[in-house]
Amino acid sequence: MARIRLDHIRHAYSPDLAKANNYALREVDTVFEDGGAYALLGPSGCGKTTLLNIISGLLTPSEGHVRFDDTDVTLLTPEARNIAQVFQFPVIYDTMTVRENLAFPLKNRKVPKAEIGPRVEDMLRRIGLEAKADRKARGLTADEKQKISLGRGLVRSDVNAILFDEPLTVIDPHMKWQLRSELKQLHREFQMTMVYVTHDQTEALTFADKVVVMYAGEVVQIGTPEELFERPQHTFVGYFIGSPGMNVLPCDLDGGDAIVSGERVKLPAGLSARAAKKRIELGIRPEFVSLVARGTGIPVAIEKVEDIGSEKIVRARLGEHRVSAVVAEDHAIPTDADIAFSAERLNLYADSWLVERG
Numbered sequence: 001m002a003r004i005r006l007d008h009i010r011h012a013y014s015p016d017l018a019k020a021n022n023y024a025l026r027e028v029d030t031v032f033e034d035g036g037a038y039a040l041l042g043p044s045g046c047g048k049t050t051l052l053n054i055i056s057g058l059l060t061p062s063e064g065h066v067r068f069d070d071t072d073v074t075l076l077t078p079e080a081r082n083i084a085q086v087f088q089f090p091v092i093y094d095t096m097t098v099r100e101n102l103a104f105p106l107k108n109r110k111v112p113k114a115e116i117g118p119r120v121e122d123m124l125r126r127i128g129l130e131a132k133a134d135r136k137a138r139g140l141t142a143d144e145k146q147k148i149s150l151g152r153g154l155v156r157s158d159v160n161a162i163l164f165d166e167p168l169t170v171i172d173p174h175m176k177w178q179l180r181s182e183l184k185q186l187h188r189e190f191q192m193t194m195v196y197v198t199h200d201q202t203e204a205l206t207f208a209d210k211v212v213v214m215y216a217g218e219v220v221q222i223g224t225p226e227e228l229f230e231r232p233q234h235t236f237v238g239y240f241i242g243s244p245g246m247n248v249l250p251c252d253l254d255g256g257d258a259i260v261s262g263e264r265v266k267l268p269a270g271l272s273a274r275a276a277k278k279r280i281e282l283g284i285r286p287e288f289v290s291l292v293a294r295g296t297g298i299p300v301a302i303e304k305v306e307d308i309g310s311e312k313i314v315r316a317r318l319g320e321h322r323v324s325a326v327v328a329e330d331h332a333i334p335t336d337a338d339i340a341f342s343a344e345r346l347n348l349y350a351d352s353w354l355v356e357r358g
């Protein structure tokens, strides 16, 4: 396996798009450590597939370099990079049996015959297709075909990396969970460098050790699920991760306080001093917003309470801004409550980037 380094990657799909400054990737400098399980997470169109294709060699970047360990592979073909790829839709041989499909990548790489049998049997078990091993792929369901595709990607252990582009989209929800935990298990056993593209935060957070969050052609944060939750570096990470996402409230600094819609919010000592600007944004996760008796906190108008079973989501209005709070399911919610923020959980942002936090 290899350490993958992306140096100053920029990509525009045509010279005209470049001229119009319309880059699918604006500036990406990222390292995927050897043996790490990474998820590339972001909304549709943010550049995930473009980045994955640049790592695999399906696409040559307009600018920048791709390195596998110390080798510059920017101009190498996918075959020469020795990576395995699993796409959203099955890439298999319909006329071969399931077993033959799994053996094919190994035969192709001239793996000794004695090794092929046991590896194929192991993979058949992991993807749950032992009973159909001798069936032609053609007659199988879309779900089963995609499992073969995953198996073909995972069966080789000599690759530099395994890249997945939304590989579980066509898999039924129940089976998704099982395959995801199988992927994690394989990663634990073989410590393969894995890069997994998804726009689904649950999928990213359960699969990856490190999540690479992308937004508008840039990587905005790389972190563990905890880091992304606790310390979003960019307001986008705050509201993209979490359900509901982080509250982001524009405010002015006044001494040690923040003024949000005319209401004074006390900041922890020293926090405001670290913000160079007067106009900032306050970030607070709904989990750290509480309801308190009227007159003891920040006055809001409660608009809606959503009971989601294990907890309640309270939607309130603070001046022209919306604020969400997550409270325990058995929490009684008075119609005239104020809200309070856990001061040590406040994050400050200037121009969308984290300044400091409580």
Ligand code: ATP
Binding pocket: 013, 024, 042, 043, 044, 045, 046, 047, 048, 049, 050, 051, 199
């Ligand atoms: P999705 O989750 O929808 O697949 P993504 O995050 O993978 O999105 P990309 O497919 O990498 O995003 O697309 C990034 C940007 O590049 C988008 O604006 C997209 O419209 C554009 N783009 C992608 N492929 C091409 C192409 N072949 N020609 C021109 N523009 C493209």
